[in-house]
Amino acid sequence: MYNKVIMIGRLVADPELRTTPNGVNVASLRIAVDRPYSKGGERKSDFFNAVAWRQNAEFISRYFSKGRLIGIEGSLQTRDYTDKEGNKRTAFEIQIDRAFFTESKASAGGGMPGDSPAPVSAPAAGVSYASGSNGDFQAIDDDDDLPF
Amino acid sequence: MYNKVIMIGRLVADPELRTTPNGVNVASLRIAVDRPYSKGGERKSDFFNAVAWRQNAEFISRYFSKGRLIGIEGSLQTRDYTDKEGNKRTAFEIQIDRAFFTESKASAGGGMPGDSPAPVSAPAAGVSYASGSNGDFQAIDDDDDLPF
Amino acid sequence: MYNKVIMIGRLVADPELRTTPNGVNVASLRIAVDRPYSKGGERKSDFFNAVAWRQNAEFISRYFSKGRLIGIEGSLQTRDYTDKEGNKRTAFEIQIDRAFFTESKASAGGGMPGDSPAPVSAPAAGVSYASGSNGDFQAIDDDDDLPF
Amino acid sequence: MYNKVIMIGRLVADPELRTTPNGVNVASLRIAVDRPYSKGGERKSDFFNAVAWRQNAEFISRYFSKGRLIGIEGSLQTRDYTDKEGNKRTAFEIQIDRAFFTESKASAGGGMPGDSPAPVSAPAAGVSYASGSNGDFQAIDDDDDLPF
DNA sequence: TTTT
DNA sequence: TTTT
Numbered sequence: 001m002y003n004k005v006i007m008i009g010r011l012v013a014d015p016e017l018r019t020t021p022n023g024v025n026v027a028s029l030r031i032a033v034d035r036p037y038s039k040g041g042e043r044k045s046d047f048f049n050a051v052a053w054r055q056n057a058e059f060i061s062r063y064f065s066k067g068r069l070i071g072i073e074g075s076l077q078t079r080d081y082t083d084k085e086g087n088k089r090t091a092f093e094i095q096i097d098r099a100f101f102t103e104s105k106a107s108a109g110g111g112m113p114g115d116s117p118a119p120v121s122a123p124a125a126g127v128s129y130a131s132g133s134n135g136d137f138q139a140i141d142d143d144d145d146l147p148f
Numbered sequence: 149m150y151n152k153v154i155m156i157g158r159l160v161a162d163p164e165l166r167t168t169p170n171g172v173n174v175a176s177l178r179i180a181v182d183r184p185y186s187k188g189g190e191r192k193s194d195f196f197n198a199v200a201w202r203q204n205a206e207f208i209s210r211y212f213s214k215g216r217l218i219g220i221e222g223s224l225q226t227r228d229y230t231d232k233e234g235n236k237r238t239a240f241e242i243q244i245d246r247a248f249f250t251e252s253k254a255s256a257g258g259g260m261p262g263d264s265p266a267p268v269s270a271p272a273a274g275v276s277y278a279s280g281s282n283g284d285f286q287a288i289d290d291d292d293d294l295p296f
Numbered sequence: 297m298y299n300k301v302i303m304i305g306r307l308v309a310d311p312e313l314r315t316t317p318n319g320v321n322v323a324s325l326r327i328a329v330d331r332p333y334s335k336g337g338e339r340k341s342d343f344f345n346a347v348a349w350r351q352n353a354e355f356i357s358r359y360f361s362k363g364r365l366i367g368i369e370g371s372l373q374t375r376d377y378t379d380k381e382g383n384k385r386t387a388f389e390i391q392i393d394r395a396f397f398t399e400s401k402a403s404a405g406g407g408m409p410g411d412s413p414a415p416v417s418a419p420a421a422g423v424s425y426a427s428g429s430n431g432d433f434q435a436i437d438d439d440d441d442l443p444f
Numbered sequence: 445m446y447n448k449v450i451m452i453g454r455l456v457a458d459p460e461l462r463t464t465p466n467g468v469n470v471a472s473l474r475i476a477v478d479r480p481y482s483k484g485g486e487r488k489s490d491f492f493n494a495v496a497w498r499q500n501a502e503f504i505s506r507y508f509s510k511g512r513l514i515g516i517e518g519s520l521q522t523r524d525y526t527d528k529e530g531n532k533r534t535a536f537e538i539q540i541d542r543a544f545f546t547e548s549k550a551s552a553g554g555g556m557p558g559d560s561p562a563p564v565s566a567p568a569a570g571v572s573y574a575s576g577s578n579g580d581f582q583a584i585d586d587d588d589d590l591p592f
Numbered sequence: 593t594t595t596t
Numbered sequence: 597t598t599t600t
Contacts, residue, residue: 512595
């Protein structure tokens with residue numbers, strides 16, 4: 001069994017960062033991914049919900065915002081719920097294992113790690129940044145052993 | 149923009165092969181993918197719908213059946229529709245670009261390409277099989293007719 | 297059996313476009329991919345050779361140049377050869393099935409499809425561009441001529 | 445920057461498990477991956493070296509052996525070295541982030557986690573098994589915070 | 593150099 | 597050997 005999703009898309013809104021009762025950070029994203037242009041067809045995008053946890057959540061909410069391109073890797077999960085009319089529904093969401101920049105520094109609108117002055121104090125422990133001299137970065141998952 | 153899904157799961161039912169009014173083959177699949185076992189947790193699987201077209205549809209319906217493991221690669225798409233109560237809904241389905249065997253011959257229950265007698269006349273034009281001596285196979289998109 | 301490579305890296309040199317005796321276009325690339333920054337470590341990049349064929353070769357050589365970020369998807373292959381000293385060697389190269397932009401228009405330095413005036417006459421037949429309103433593009437393998 | 449390799453291949457030899465001077469487990473693998481059969485062509489396989497660390501190394505050396513199919517996910521890296529003739533060479537190897545079974549229990553020759561009696565005491569801490577009712581398993585990486 |  |  002294997003379940004892998006890799007996407008590059010655009011954030012439709014700012015990531016929403018919340019904290020669970022257990023004190024675990026969660027970021028909720030909504031991403032638009034343009035379909036490849038089919039001959040003679042019109043523009044079409046798909047919109048997906050995605051969720052990131054812990055260090056990934058912090059990394060994303062710190063460095064990505066509405067309108068930015070974001071790369072994500074994770075798995076596709078379903079979640080069963082009951083809507084307000086009492087009907088059983090299934091939600092699809094991408095569980096993010098890793099998020100990464102896909103643009104050069106110039107195009108990303110600044111605020112990336114490594115910029116000075118530092119955008120925030122120190123990077124959260126457990127997240128390292130693939131900070132090339134070219135301004136590409138990458139969040140490394142480090143969320144094991146957490147009681148989640 | 150990039151949209152990639154790679155999964156290995158188990159067919160919950162036989163693939164359904166239909167033909168569009170234009171004469172294009174379509175196969176609809178329902179696949180169960182077990183989640184990795186989380187320490188102390190119980191079994192959980194996610195169920196996904198997937199769609200394959202043309203040669204991929206023929207390949208899948210010929211060589212895969214209920215209960216078999218299947219590997220698929222494609223993209224995740226949404227489809228908007230209105231349910232019988234008149235509510236707007238969104239369906240999620242995987243558009244399959246490629247399907248492949250993930251098991252050795254022995255485990256796959258026979259009926260693979262290369263078996264004799266041939267399970268069906270000749271392989272559909274446009275699909276080639278990666279038929280290793282070990283019984284692994286792979287559907288290849290026949291993406292050009294260049295003599296290279 | 298399954299063999300998939302997905303990379304985003306930077307072109308170390310302009311793509312080299314050649315034509316085989318059979319008239320098939322081939323593009324050779326060399327790509328630098330920064331490793332994720334490991335805590336306290338220094339910058340490290342890996343360099344890979346990659347090869348694209350036909351429409352993919354034309355697409356890449358038309359829209360990508362030295363210094364640009366490029367996304368590629370394909371498979372990893374080995375090629376045996378004998379070096380000038382007569383020793384047997386193995387070359388590793390990525391066979392590109394698909395190339396895609398990973399940056400917004402602004403950052404890519406212009407010259408993308410959809411720019412006006414058109415950078416070149418018409419897109420090569422068989423390659424379509426996923427030209428989002430945001431200037432993201434994607435080369436699509438034109439893998440069938442079915443009217444679907 | 446992004447560097448992802450996903451492969452399903454066959455182990456050409458038993459994994460070699462060693463321990464670094466720091467006490468970190470490393471497993472070295474050699475994997476054969478059949479190329480898709482191209483019309484009228486003959487069988488061709490590519491052979492790759494791969495390396496797994498810590499829990500991944502233990503998981504692989506415990507549950508995989510020569511001749512078995514294995515799924516791996518990781519990144520492609522190069523390593524520069526000088527051969528015995530004093531020539532500079534580059535080695536290519538896959539750094540494994542995750543390994544997984546791709547076959548049903550029946551075909552894998554037994555000895556999988558969940559079999560009774562247990563093949564080894566308890567699963568190594570930090571590795572969990574995706575043990576579906578059908579005997580599919582998956583190793584989950586858990587190797588952070590190690591002093592490597 | 594694996595495998596059926 | 598790329599890039600900011």
